[in-house]
Amino acid sequence: MNLSPKRPFLEEVRSGELIPANKLAYFEQRALNNFYDYVMTRFMAEKERSQLTKAKLAERIGRGPDQVNRWLASPNNWTIATVARLLLGIAGEEPVLSSESLLGKPRSNEYWESILGDDGDLPELKAPPKTGTTRIDSKFERIST
Amino acid sequence: MSIKAAIKRHVRAGRLFPLDMNVESDPWARGIFFTGEVKALLDGPWTAPECGARVLQLQADLESFVRGQSIVMCPEPFEADDAFLGRLHPPAERVWDIRSRNPSPGLRVFGLFAAPDVFIAFDWGPRSRDWNGRQALGNRYGLLWEVAIRNCRGQWAELFPGHEAVEGVEVHEFVTQKAISRRSS
Numbered sequence: 662m663n664l665s666p667k668r669p670f671l672e673e674v675r676s677g678e679l680i681p682a683n684k685l686a687y688f689e690q691r692a693l694n695n696f697y698d699y700v701m702t703r704f705m706a707e708k709e710r711s712q713l714t715k716a717k718l719a720e721r722i723g724r725g726p727d728q729v730n731r732w733l734a735s736p737n738n739w740t741i742a743t744v745a746r747l748l749l750g751i752a753g754e755e756p757v758l759s760s761e762s763l764l765g766k767p768r769s770n771e772y773w774e775s776i777l778g779d780d781g782d783l784p785e786l787k788a789p790p791k792t793g794t795t796r797i798d799s800k801f802e803r804i805s806t
Numbered sequence: 807m808s809i810k811a812a813i814k815r816h817v818r819a820g821r822l823f824p825l826d827m828n829v830e831s832d833p834w835a836r837g838i839f840f841t842g843e844v845k846a847l848l849d850g851p852w853t854a855p856e857c858g859a860r861v862l863q864l865q866a867d868l869e870s871f872v873r874g875q876s877i878v879m880c881p882e883p884f885e886a887d888d889a890f891l892g893r894l895h896p897p898a899e900r901v902w903d904i905r906s907r908n909p910s911p912g913l914r915v916f917g918l919f920a921a922p923d924v925f926i927a928f929d930w931g932p933r934s935r936d937w938n939g940r941q942a943l944g945n946r947y948g949l950l951w952e953v954a955i956r957n958c959r960g961q962w963a964e965l966f967p968g969h970e971a972v973e974g975v976e977v978h979e980f981v982t983q984k985a986i987s988r989r990s991s
């Protein structure tokens with residue numbers, strides 16, 4: 662029986678060793694989810710601000726409504742070109758990348774108990790967290806709709 | 807006892823497990839708790855080395871939910887397509903699947919909402935082909951989907967007697983922030 666303690670997930674990142682394929686796959690998916698969250702957050706903001714719809718977006722970027730519906734439902738088939746096209750169509754913006762270290766950050770205070778509250782009730786809703794290890798900011802003027 | 811207190815009690819008794827975040831600085835904005843079946847999938851061991859990479863991609867998707875990232879939900883059974891969460895038929899059973907679709911095989915994690923933003927997962931399955939010792943769920947009208955739904959309902963009744971899962975029409979009744987309906991314009 663293997664009784665050795667579980668290796669910290671970021672151990673290879675910390676030590677400079679070869680990062681196993683499993684973990685590379687994890688961080689690729691995580692990055693994709695971060696991109697998706699960023700673009701969707703911009704879409705929802707423009708939907709609220711300027712009544713942008715999926716149909717208008719599709720028209721603006723020259724794609725069919727079904728394609729845009731699929732892109733906005735999941736990042737499964739996204740490429741860098743998809744991100745560029747969507748951000749341009751949603752808000753007249755382009756991605757500007759920044760990244761931050763995974764290491765040295767304190768453990769979050771919002772753990773599973775905080776979701777359930779002190780006595781088992783949900784705490785007050787908080788603003789959604791800023792996401793992940795890679796953040797995309799965008800610039801340039803928005804397209805008026 | 808409130809359902810949230812019941813969840814805490816089950817976690818402390820080792821009957822439910824909170825998702826273990828791989829990056830400890832990630833906050834919990836929503837909750838996923840699961841039974842030993844799903845924990846065994848996430849923790850391994852797996853039947854083949856390549857399963858490990860697929861499981862960690864699923865883990866990244868589950869963490870995305872917990873981190874409060876944007877999701878698309880589909881309350882209409884059979885129409886989920888690319889949505890992250892789809893309600894299964896019949897809606898009265900209140901069972902949803904989390905859909906980690908890429909890469910193949912797609913994986914489905916089945917469960918119910920104990921409260922808004924709190925998902926309890928009871929079972930899982932590979933969508934398109936046998937994988938990691940599990941038979942493919944196959945066609946959405948197939949028997950294994952029915953089995954998964956019954957399994958979820960049965961385990962729910964055992965863990966939460968006297969409590970009903972969340973039901974509703976609008977996605978915000980299940981996920982309060984950064985969720986949109988697949989059908990929204």
